[in-house]
Amino acid sequence: MDPNQFEDLENIDIEIPLFLEAIFQKYGYDFRDYSKAHIKRRLMHRMAIGKFNSISLMQDKVLRDKSFFISLLEDLSINVTEMFRDPEFYSSFREQVVPNLRTYPFIKIWHAGCATGEEVYSLAILLKEENLLDRCQIYATDFNRRVLDIAKLGIYPTQDLEKFNRNYIESGGKGRLSDYYTLKYGSLKLDQSLSKKIVFADHNLVTDTVFAEVNLILCRNVLIYFNKDLQNKVINLFYQSLSSSGFLCLGTKESLRFTQLESNFANIDSSQKIYKKRIN
């Protein structure tokens, strides 16, 4: 067997941490504690598309070419979302969380890692149907400014409308999804009454600190992209940001199990990953 058969893979494992360090030093975006398997997959694909022979050659490019960095940032950010994604989560939220929220005179909500915003608007629709939206202030954050701009507009292509409708119905929607948008030029635009309760802002979970004190945090399908250390750090950030008895909603395949603060939260719905901060 060729002894150098795996040399390229061994080199890649050396080069990737150096590459991420270079991005951090140069641009301040910190991917060093992201899951290695994800980062490797994305960088290998960018390397193939850009016809680079090594990660090191790509590092040279990223240090000297800002526009190349911007496209890499796109590769490394997590932008998959849809309206009422995981409808079962929303129906559980209606049952388990909404009654509690009703007891608050004013509700502050942080949707962390909102990407293009579909799930934020979904939450706003749900809160509107429960007559709570008027009492809410929703902060929706992401580190990727391009996706935030899309989120702010609240305009989406109609190609996924069928899926959105199905999700809305499965989530226990009380009206029709079409009550909340208008169709124009092959796009759907979400209603102003929703967007006026949402503030979209640039925030990086990895490098920024507490955003605001809130009663509810949603951060779904973001933590799976982080390593254990970073997961612990971000959950601690959420813990610090939550008011006493505040709620934390994670993605269906994410959990607080094995994290340092597991015992500081109570399980509200273990399959939909809804937690409540314990009173200390």
Added chain:
Amino acid sequence: MFRAVVIGTSYGGLDALKAIIPHLSKDFPLAVFVVLHIGDNKNDSFIRHLKKQSKVKIKEAEEKEEIKPGTVYFAPPNYHILIENDSTIALSADPKIHHSRPSIDVLFESAAWHFKNQLIGILLTGLNKDGALGIKEIQKYAGITIVEDPETAIATIMPASAIEIMKPDYILPLDQISKKIIELSELY
């Protein structure tokens, strides 16, 4: 010595897996990862059914879970599954590939990079091209590749697409695949 088996399949996959997994013994020495395309459906009832017929441990893969031999890990519906360098499992909600999430290519590629020549890759019946590039990557890093004979597969596109772009170590009818896996697992 091999450390892991990866299996990819879509249409016809339920039957194909039933012809393989129940043959693995309780102390099967390798970890097994399965990507089964199942659309937006849940696979709980299929896993329960398969468990009843099987001796080997079967479960849905969990995020950051440590990989153990003698266990069959199914990718959860709507998540890609990847192998981390520290032998744990990563899940991802990245865009679909070949209209599929989980995607066979994603699993095969990351398993190829991690297990290298200690990997057995198996591509079974299916209606799209997912898995062809992945099994090619497994071969690139000296893993053993097995493709179901398109002649006997319920859906030929998946195995045929692989054979078009690479030369598998074995092209076998479904009923001979479990025997080959067991034979390879006992090497050394």
